[in-house]
Structures are given as structure tokens and as C-alpha cells.
Amino acid sequence: MSLHYIKSGYDSARERPALSAIVYVGNLIMGLILSIPVFIALSTATSESGFSGDMAGEFDLALWADMLESSGPLLQTLVSQLLWVLPLLFVWKMASSAGLIHAQSEGGGRSFWTGVGRYTGKATLLGLLFMVPTVVVMVVVVLIATLLSGVLTGEVGSFWVQFVFTPIALFLGVAFIDMMHDFGRIELIVGKKGVMDSWLAGFKWPLHSSNANSIYIGWMVLGMIFLILPFMLDVSMGGLFLAFIFQQILLFGRAFITVGWINSEVAFYEDTVPAAVELDETEGLDA
Amino acid sequence: MRSFIFVCLLGFVLPSFAQQATTSITPLSDRLVSYTIKAELNPDTKTIKGTQRLTWRNPDSVPVDELQFHLYLNAFKDDKSTFMKESGGVHRGNSASSENPWGGIDISSMRLADDEGDLRPNLPVGSGLDLTDSIEFIHPDDDNADDQTVFLVKLPRSVAPGETLALDFVFESRLPEIIARTGWEIADSGEPFFFVGQWFPKIAVLEIPGQRYVPKDAPKGEWNAHQFHANSEFYADFGTYDVTLDVPESYEVGASGIKVEESIQNGIKTLRYKADDVIDFAWTASPDFLEYTQQWRHVFIRALIQPAHKGQAQRHIDAAIVALERYDEWIGEYPYTTLTVVDGIGDSNGMEYPTLITAGTTYGLPTWARVLELVTIHEFGHQYFMGLLASNEFEEAWLDEGMNSYIESRIVDDAYGRGSVIELGHFKIGDIAAQRLGYVKQKPSKGALITKSWEYTMGDYGKASYAKPATVMNTLERYWGWDMQQKFLKAYYAQWRFKHPSTRDLQDVAEQVSGEDLDWFFDQFVYGTAVVDYAIDSISNTKKEDDSYSSRVRIWRKYDGIFPVSIRLTFADGSVQDQSWDGQDEWKDIRVAGPSRLVEAFIDPEFDVLVDINRLNNRKVVADLASNQFARQVQFRSITFYQKLFFVLSGLF
Numbered sequence A: 001m002s003l004h005y006i007k008s009g010y011d012s013a014r015e016r017p018a019l020s021a022i023v024y025v026g027n028l029i030m031g032l033i034l035s036i037p038v039f040i041a042l043s044t045a046t047s048e049s050g051f052s053g054d055m056a057g058e059f060d061l062a063l064w065a066d067m068l069e070s071s072g073p074l075l076q077t078l079v080s081q082l083l084w085v086l087p088l089l090f091v092w093k094m095a096s097s098a099g100l101i102h103a104q105s106e107g108g109g110r111s112f113w114t115g116v117g118r119y120t121g122k123a124t125l126l127g128l129l130f131m132v133p134t135v136v137v138m139v140v141v142v143l144i145a146t147l148l149s150g151v152l153t154g155e156v157g158s159f160w161v162q163f164v165f166t167p168i169a170l171f172l173g174v175a176f177i178d179m180m181h182d183f184g185r186i187e188l189i190v191g192k193k194g195v196m197d198s199w200l201a202g203f204k205w206p207l208h209s210s211n212a213n214s215i216y217i218g219w220m221v222l223g224m225i226f227l228i229l230p231f232m233l234d235v236s237m238g239g240l241f242l243a244f245i246f247q248q249i250l251l252f253g254r255a256f257i258t259v260g261w262i263n264s265e266v267a268f269y270e271d272t273v274p275a276a277v278e279l280d281e282t283e284g285l286d287a
Numbered sequence B: 001m002r003s004f005i006f007v008c009l010l011g012f013v014l015p016s017f018a019q020q021a022t023t024s025i026t027p028l029s030d031r032l033v034s035y036t037i038k039a040e041l042n043p044d045t046k047t048i049k050g051t052q053r054l055t056w057r058n059p060d061s062v063p064v065d066e067l068q069f070h071l072y073l074n075a076f077k078d079d080k081s082t083f084m085k086e087s088g089g090v091h092r093g094n095s096a097s098s099e100n101p102w103g104g105i106d107i108s109s110m111r112l113a114d115d116e117g118d119l120r121p122n123l124p125v126g127s128g129l130d131l132t133d134s135i136e137f138i139h140p141d142d143d144n145a146d147d148q149t150v151f152l153v154k155l156p157r158s159v160a161p162g163e164t165l166a167l168d169f170v171f172e173s174r175l176p177e178i179i180a181r182t183g184w185e186i187a188d189s190g191e192p193f194f195f196v197g198q199w200f201p202k203i204a205v206l207e208i209p210g211q212r213y214v215p216k217d218a219p220k221g222e223w224n225a226h227q228f229h230a231n232s233e234f235y236a237d238f239g240t241y242d243v244t245l246d247v248p249e250s251y252e253v254g255a256s257g258i259k260v261e262e263s264i265q266n267g268i269k270t271l272r273y274k275a276d277d278v279i280d281f282a283w284t285a286s287p288d289f290l291e292y293t294q295q296w297r298h299v300f301i302r303a304l305i306q307p308a309h310k311g312q313a314q315r316h317i318d319a320a321i322v323a324l325e326r327y328d329e330w331i332g333e334y335p336y337t338t339l340t341v342v343d344g345i346g347d348s349n350g351m352e353y354p355t356l357i358t359a360g361t362t363y364g365l366p367t368w369a370r371v372l373e374l375v376t377i378h379e380f381g382h383q384y385f386m387g388l389l390a391s392n393e394f395e396e397a398w399l400d401e402g403m404n405s406y407i408e409s410r411i412v413d414d415a416y417g418r419g420s421v422i423e424l425g426h427f428k429i430g431d432i433a434a435q436r437l438g439y440v441k442q443k444p445s446k447g448a449l450i451t452k453s454w455e456y457t458m459g460d461y462g463k464a465s466y467a468k469p470a471t472v473m474n475t476l477e478r479y480w481g482w483d484m485q486q487k488f489l490k491a492y493y494a495q496w497r498f499k500h501p502s503t504r505d506l507q508d509v510a511e512q513v514s515g516e517d518l519d520w521f522f523d524q525f526v527y528g529t530a531v532v533d534y535a536i537d538s539i540s541n542t543k544k545e546d547d548s549y550s551s552r553v554r555i556w557r558k559y560d561g562i563f564p565v566s567i568r569l570t571f572a573d574g575s576v577q578d579q580s581w582d583g584q585d586e587w588k589d590i591r592v593a594g595p596s597r598l599v600e601a602f603i604d605p606e607f608d609v610l611v612d613i614n615r616l617n618n619r620k621v622v623a624d625l626a627s628n629q630f631a632r633q634v635q636f637r638s639i640t641f642y643q644k645l646f647f648v649l650s651g652l653f
């Protein structure tokens, strides 16, 4: 059953590549903005040094240390940039998810931007509400890890608790909440529920429906593959421009997965809760 | 678990060194001291009851009427010791934390021996032979009257030149919770682990006229006994050790020297070890150890490994062999027939004693992180600098830690490759490069190599005893080439092993071997804190009427350090010109004229002067050849990094 929805998600993402492009470009622009001070700092430090070509060729600890020493203050601004990039990323995630849900609801063909315009505010509120369970899950995982480290003592035990259990539990816990959040957002946009109702309704999905879980997990695994591959590419052939291009292709693929993922969830929601849908005014396909 | 790997080649039976502590049947050192110790470990009270006969030969040409001794364990007696005051209860990051972490040595009896045979501490004390009440704690380095790590006794009669004196001790050592590489710790198994170092009353070194810095014409020798400091290590004379240990039957023991006897009676295992031509004796005991052994030439290598690390046992042995092979080739023979590598617990790790070293690793340590190999090679190297050359580690720590760090960095880079300590994809950190950073980016103008170890501030000790000397010696090697460096190292070892060389002795050897006066080098980088940084300030070209160019490079010596360097000039037509410069002037203009304009100037293109604190400013190109290739590349990589990060973070909300 869940394969059917994944297939539908894949078809939808293929039919409307512009949606993947929006997600991809949004991410790219934020990365680009953050990379500008990096460029300026490194260019100032190395362009006339004559070492630029050597440093591009292989990692040289001595030159890197000198470079970081001379451009330290500028690179430190990177950290402060995260302060505004993180909220921006949050709002972008809420807006783009709202757009993707809206665009792919009711058989698809609806406007991405209308969804963004109409639901970003509410989706952001909902997103803030879902931070509560995310934080709760994190606290619970840390508590369990603390308790566990009382049982799994010693060097081997703490290795497993710290490097295996805790990251996996955090990952699964956060994914669990993220899935609730996905369906909560669909309740908000497709089900036309209020923010509070959507929040509460979101919680029941992972518990009620095994299909919802399989759809989420299926796309999550694909999503992970499309993030791990570029990481591996970066480690193995990092400096080459070709690696950058390949990574961009994979990251476009990752954006494609986001589109398909949301489509599957929307389609599944609509099949499961058909009554809640009420027709909107007709909209053009502008994205 | 035991795994024995026997190496037998065509019936060639391993040399009969098995019952010999060294490869020599004659003494290798002057053996001024001998220790015969019987010790009994009580694992419940964490104490060792011991009896000890110490013999000491007066090396001086005049009689000696006073002896000085170290009781190193008293550094951990309470928080009033000099060690504890200096470290604030902390040594190299570890602090005493349990309910009864303290240690110490109590001597219940010390007396002149009145017989020639084995120590018989219950003999009635002859009149005038008992010295117990004459023990007087002294504090030669500071005014801390509470420090009890050094004591002296005035002898009832003097010891004639060349005469051997025998002293009998009855002592009890209380081991501290592991601090400064010695003591006990409860292992993950719940069983105690013991690492027993600096645990018995140890006679100090009487430096005679002409030895190290005692003037040749001094009327008599001087005791060189320092308190145990937070930053200091040790100093002792060579001798022989015959040590019998009683431990619970289930314990696996590792110790300096060779095991000559083993028996079990009433649940107690008795082991007897002999170590010859060494300056110390340490041992370790734990019921948890797994033993792995391998023979390398004349050396029986034994690794005692914590159960959690059994997957890394071979890494310990392999690293020891990597070190043995290179020391043998580069410096000289390892004369001992055993080497025990101990995988200890906590702060016992990363320490050296004669033929016994502790390494240290963590569960799951990946093979691309060669910190285990690095620490094993480092601690092995101390067999030469701490053990065989045995410099005064209190006063000239760099001769031990620094020379050792130099060879360690050379071995690690040679054996595993130039970026091998951390080797993750394109991200590579090599040992020589890391040692260099530990100096050039850590206030390089502070902390001379020649400083008494307790006179450093904490940060400067590490830099000036490890990272800086490693970098200084790597620079010397590049200055005159590896062939000359190897001659120097071999000569230094051959002339000075078993003789406690000083910095001056090391410089003398370097000068003898090379025929070069090296004051300029030693004054700046060993005795002084000169900082070297050459930079290309500017390049300018003027086109002349005949279409040829007159070009100028301006070089800036930014600090006080002076080092001869070569400068590579590259011209637009691709031609290259190398110039050498003595590096003396603060500003130096190099002028050249030719058919082509100068496009690049590069000081020290081969990176021979590792002490230069900034390499990036060593090179410059003219503005029209400036390249953003690297900046662009990192920018692209950071874009993809952020893109991936954003996708991951998006999952959080």
C-alpha cells in the first residue's frame, strides 16, 4: 500500500520539477549567502600568496593554520551568521512545506506560492508548537541515556550509550515528531483545521496508521541516501569542481525527494480523511 | 587469553638472552647503585610493604658524609606538597577525586647494613647503624617546609671515594588513586588496577666535578636532588635491580627487566625480576590484563591489554616494532631484551619506565586515528632519552621529552606517511606538522628549552619540552640534511648513553660531528626564545627603455630570529632563480634585472625552516597573477556543506 503512495509522490515530483527546483534553489541561496564571507576571508588571505593553487590541491595544516590566524575575525562572523540563518531556515521550511502541501493537494496542479502566501503564518505557529514535543523527546532521550549509562557502565558501555544509542534514539525521536509535524501541517492546510487542532491531530498519525509510518520511513531512507552520498563524495574527491557538480545533482535529487515525500503524505491523508476536504477557488499552476 | 607467536628460522633458536636483561654479558653502565627489593602488594589497602637493600658507590674523589634521597610518592601525601600546590591537585588534566586518593612512603627503618648478605631487616640494630631518626626532609627548590619528597641523612661515618655503602630500608608505600602516572584505579571489571612507579626510597644523583654543570675544579660533587614538581619528571643513576613481588595469584604482572622466577603458594604469586643498567624499576598488576607477546630480534615484546581493547592488541605490538626498527637504524641498538607495553587505565597511560611503557587507547579507536601508535612510539622513544641517555629531566626536560618528540614525529611520518596521525579522506594531520603548530601558534616567544621544569608556567612547559624542541630539531635536520643529523644522533647516543648528557654535551657532539660552530642555532632556539618569521613584503617591476625589466623584492624579517634562507624568484617567462640570504637584516631588497618581469618570490620554498612561525607570508605573486582558486574551492565546498546541513536541520522542524 505505502509503495503506491511513494510511487504517486515520485510521479508528482517528476511532473512538476519546478517544485523540486524551488526547494533546491531556496537551500542553495542560503548556502551561497553563508559562503560569501568564507570566500572573502580566504581570498584576502591567500589570493596574492602564491599558495592558492597548492592549497586547492591538498590540505596543508601549516598554511591552513596561518590562514585561519590571519582571517580568524572574519571567519568568526560565520558563527554569528548562523543566528539569523537558523530562524530563516525555519521559516523557509514552514513556507516551502505549506507551498508543497497546497500545490499537491486535491490531485495536484495547485499553486505553490498561494500555499506559501496563505499558510506560512499558521504553519510557522504550528512549527513553533511542534518544537515543544521535539524538545521533550530530546530531554527524554538524554534522560534515558543518563539512566542507561548507569547500567551500561565502563568504557564499552559508555561507548555504546554515547556513540550508538544516543544518536540513534535522538534521530528516531526527532523523526517521529517530524512525521507528526508533517501530518499536522496537512491537517492545517488540507484538513482546514485550526493551528491548535492540527497540532493535536498531528500526534495521532504515527500511532494510528502503519501506512503513514511506512511512507515516512520509506522517504526518510531515500532522503538519507541522498545526503550521505554527497557527504561521501565530498570526503573522497572534495576539492574537485566535478564533486561540486555531482553533489548539486544529488542535492537536487534530495529536493525532489522532499517534494515526492510531501505528495505521498498528502495523497495518503486525502485517501484516509476524504470528508475534510472542501473545495477552494480554482488556481493556476504557477509553480 | 594468551597468544604466543614463535619466531623460528630454520632451527635458529633465539639467542640465549632469555635469562639476560641486556644483550651484554658485561655491565653497560657504571652501576653506581643496586636495589634488592622484596615487596608485597595488598590490593585491599592499596599498600606495598617492602624491604630494600640499596648499595651506592661514591663516584667522587673525596669522601661523602651526607646522602640525599627521593620519596616521590610523598608528593601525593596531602595537598600541602609542592606538587599539589603547583598543580592545584591536578596533573595533566587528571585530579584526585576519590575518598582516599592520597599516597606516600613511610620509612619505618633505615640503617647502614651490617652484613654482606641479603637484607635481614629483623636483625638487631647495631649501635650507630640506625639512621631512621636522622631522616631530615629538605626542600631545595622552594620554601615549602611541608614537602617531603626529598630527604637527607648525615652519615655517622663518611664513604670513601669508590667505596660502596649498603643501606637497608623497611618501608610501606601507600599508592594514591592514580595521579601523575602512578597508583591504583578500579577498572570497569570492578577489580583494582595498579601501576606502581616511583614507589620506593630512591637515592638521588651525586654529580661529581666535571659532570653536567658542576665545574671541573669544584672541590667536591653536589647532590642533584629536586622535589617532585607538577611539571617535573626524574633523574637517577644507573644500576641493577633485583625485585621480588608478591601479588594475588590471579594477577597478571608487568615489570621492568626480565622475569627470572615465578611461583605460587597459598594464593600468592611470587615473581622475581632483574633489570640491569637501568635508572628505575616500575611495575603494574591487574587481574584483567590480557597478554600478547611477540619476539623482535633480541627483544621479547609483551603487551598487557585491557579486555575492552583486545582488538587493538596487535596495534600496540606493531607500533613498538615500528619504533624499535627505526631507533635501531637511526640511533643505535636497544640493549635490553624485553619491552612491555601496558594498556593502562586513566592517568597511568602515556608514561615511560625502563623496558616498561604505558600507552593508552579507547574502545572503538578507528585505524585512521593513529594516536595509539603515536603514544606507543613516543613512550618507547623514552627508552633512549629517559632510559639510556638518562638526562636530568628536572632541569633539562627537553633533552628527554623534546628529543623524543622529535624522533617520534620523524618515525610517525616515516612509517605511516606525512599526514598520518589523523587521516580522514583529504583531511590529514601529520605529526611533524602538528608538533610545529604546538610551537609556532602558542606564544612562540615564551619558554626557552633550557628552563627548570618547575619554573615554566604550565602551558610553556608542554610547548618548550615537547612541541618546540621537536620543531627545532626537525629544523636542524633540514638545515644540514638527514645524513648529518643521523651522524649527530648516532654519535650523541654512542658517546653519552649511560652518562646523563646535558644540553652542552649535546651541542658539543653536534659541533664535533659537523665541524660547525652552532652557537647561533643553540643560542636562539635552545637557550633563547628567538622567533623567526620572514615575509615577502612587496614585488615591483620597472620596464626599461630596452624592454628589459628591473625588479625588486622586499623581504621583511618580522621578529628577532635569524635563519639562513633561500629565496626562489620566478619570472614571467617561466625561468627560476634561487638566491640564498643569511637572513640577518630586518629589511632586505633583492634586485634583479633581465628580459622578463618578476612574478613570484618565495622564501624557503622547500619548507626547511620549520621554526618560521608563518609560512603563508613567505610567498607572494604579482597582483595580476593573484588566484582565487583556493578561496573559490572552499566556498563551493562550504556551499554544499551548508546545503546538506540545512536538509538535516530541516528535519528538526
Ligand SMILES: [Zn+2]
Pocket (backbone or CB within 6 Å): B378, B379, B382, B401, B404
Ligand atoms: Zn614523553
